[in-house]
Ligand SMILES: *Cc1c(COP(=O)(O)O)cnc(C)c1O
């Protein structure tokens with residue numbers, strides 16, 4: 001008899017990998033052969049924002065290197081518990097931009113749906129690290145959909161979060177179907193770090209959903225350092241490149257990618273996989289992330305050096321977000 005004739009429904013591979021992500025700082029330190037003396041501070045900071053990192057992402061880190069640029073993005077550290085003037089809980093004033101539960105509308109023609117509050121990885125520099133997704137109605141999109149349907153000036157919907165690709169294909173399909181029914185929407189944009197941190201997420205179901213959509217799909221990936229891209233990520237991006245326009249957005253982070261050489265190799269590598277650079281963001285001043293700050297003057301110098309070494313289309317736009325402006329502020 002052929003085993004498996006009684007069909008047992010298995011969760012997709014990526015959901016198992018997501019559930020198996022590392023959340024205990026002690027385990028992370030041990031896997032990377034790091035000094036256990038880092039543990040008390042890691043535990044204290046993890047109480048503010050829990051550690052979460054998929055095992056496949058950890059496998060791209062260097063063992064024994066506490067300054068590894070991938071590790072630095074996810075390891076909770078003591079500096080997060082310090083308070084720094086100007087760094088607050090809601091750095092962008094996003095509460096005011098909530099026009100319906102789970103829906104932010106700040107800029108002309110495009111609105112952003114907080115499709116979920118969950119992420120596949122917890123980035124220590126995240127500008128929404130203290131965002132109250134439940135209070136903001138993330139993941140409850142009925143009223144957000146009504147808002148989109150009632151504003152014909154909107155031509156683009158942006159799925160964000162959290163990370164919209166933590167949703168199952170079934171939930172995404174429901175959402176995409178509802179969006180496709182809104183006639184004035186012309187483009188769908190998905191902001192996600194999942195293809196980078198959990199490339200298993202780019203499964204055949206997702207590719208089919210994107211390919212079948214009536215929208216031209218723009219996917220904005222979030223990779224900050226070239227070492228985030230391993231063979232599995234490269235393969236996932238190449239599959240996506242056939243279905244969507246791929247852009248990359250990075251955050252300029254002290255000790256991670258605050259060098260023209262690192263950013264140039266990120267741009268070149270991403271280009272070889274079908275991804276063009278979009279924004280290089282200055283850090284948003286969120287409480288607990290001040291140790292990642294790169295000053296605007298230094299940021300401009302880095303981007304000028306990039307311009308001197310790369311074709312214009314491989315240079316990201318240096319941007320930051322300011323309250324009450326009609327769009328992101330370009331710094332250079
Ligand atoms: C960043 C952002 C956008 C998109 O801005 P683009 O310049 O089009 O990338 C849209 N809505 C909100 C609320 C944003 O924060």
Ligand code: SF4
Pocket residue numbers: 118119120121122123125126127128161162163193222
């Ligand atoms: S993936 Fe994006 S939203 Fe999620 S923690 Fe990282 S920076 Fe924040």
